Amino acid sequence: MLSISFFLLLGIPFLNGFGPVPFTVDISLGQEDTSWISAAAHNNMGSYLASGDFNGDGVQDLLTGTSEGPQYTEVYVYCGRRTIPHFIDFQSVQPDVMLIEGDLGDSMGYSVAAGDVNGDGFDDIIIGAPFGCGPNNDCSTMLEAGEVYIIYGSPSLPKQIDLRTQNPDVIIYGPGPLRDMGLDIKTADTNNDGIEDLLISSWEKFAPFRSLLYIVYGSKSLPPVTDLAIPGTASVIYGPADVATNLFVIGTGDFNGDGFTDIFLGSPSPTLPS
Numbered sequence: 422m423l424s425i426s427f428f429l430l431l432g433i434p435f436l437n438g439f440g441p442v443p444f445t446v447d448i449s450l451g452q453e454d455t456s457w458i459s460a461a462a463h464n465n466m467g468s469y470l471a472s473g474d475f476n477g478d479g480v481q482d483l484l485t486g487t488s489e490g491p492q493y494t495e496v497y498v499y500c501g502r503r504t505i506p507h508f509i510d511f512q513s514v515q516p517d518v519m520l521i522e523g524d525l526g527d528s529m530g531y532s533v534a535a536g537d538v539n540g541d542g543f544d545d546i547i548i549g550a551p552f553g554c555g556p557n558n559d560c561s562t563m564l565e566a567g568e569v570y571i572i573y574g575s576p577s578l579p580k581q582i583d584l585r586t587q588n589p590d591v592i593i594y595g596p597g598p599l600r601d602m603g604l605d606i607k608t609a610d611t612n613n614d615g616i617e618d619l620l621i622s623s624w625e626k627f628a629p630f631r632s633l634l635y636i637v638y639g640s641k642s643l644p645p646v647t648d649l650a651i652p653g654t655a656s657v658i659y660g661p662a663d664v665a666t667n668l669f670v671i672g673t674g675d676f677n678g679d680g681f682t683d684i685f686l687g688s689p690s691p692t693l694p695s
């Protein structure tokens with residue numbers, strides 16, 4: 422069975438943080454600090470990663486999706502700790518792992534992001550499901566509308582959340598069918614209010630085939646449901662009318678020194694979920 426692995430090198434307190442320089446690590450010889458293997462074949466685990474301190478213990482945690490699960494889609498949160506095993510097989514129940522499950526066909530976990538979007542000091546778990554079918558899960562009218570879920574960080578994160586039966590803390594719906602809202606998600610404080618905002622890539626997969634970026638502003642009082650079909654719920658940046666162009670945030674920072682975070686948009690042309 423072909424599964425996808427990824428590898429983590431842990432910095433150690435020496436010169437550049439990794440060890441004596443120059444150094445050599447050969448993953449084919451198992452010299453990485455830890456490697457993780459996915460729960461099932463062909464589920465794209467590790468294609469998107471994000472990190473943040475979701476449980477507020479001062480140690481960074483890892484968030485990764487598996488957008489092509491055999492039965493449904495899954496997202497894993499690995500809560501960082503001082504001693505990480507050399508090998509983690511996600512096919513079995515693991516300590517320090519939180520499992521989030523979603524609807525079959527939604528490609529939940531195709532994108533993931535981390536950021537403190539409610540300003541409580543805990544990084545939040547942000548998950549894109551670009552093939553989600555909207556508020557009533559009606560794929561006959563809202564096919565590929567796209568959904569984004571937020572689960573607030575907390576010292577008491579549950580071991581498992583099943584989004585087929587449980588609501589996240591916040592859900593954002595795409596404004597209509599064929600949008601793939603949530604194709605890519607980044608976070609940055611773009612309006613300088615001290616709370617990180619959501620930068621969500623989307624499409625209009627109908628003439629003239631535009632790519633879009635939604636900015637949903639973080640807030641201490643985010644509503645549990647945001648429907649982007651309602652005008653005024655988000656800022657919108659439209660990309661060029663070009664079916665081949667994605668509008669992804671490829672970098673953020675204050676590049677003109679005015680104290681406000683700026684956004685670099687690019688078109689990395691990733692493979693769309695199928």
Ligand SMILES: [Ca+2]
Pocket residue numbers: 473474475476477478479480481482500501
């Ligand atoms: Ca942590």
Ligand SMILES: [Ca+2]
Pocket residue numbers: 536537538539540541542543544545573574
């Ligand atoms: Ca938070």
Ligand SMILES: [Ca+2]
Pocket residue numbers: 609610611612613614615616617618638639
């Ligand atoms: Ca903000």
Ligand SMILES: [Ca+2]
Pocket residue numbers: 674675676677678679680681682683
């Ligand atoms: Ca700026």
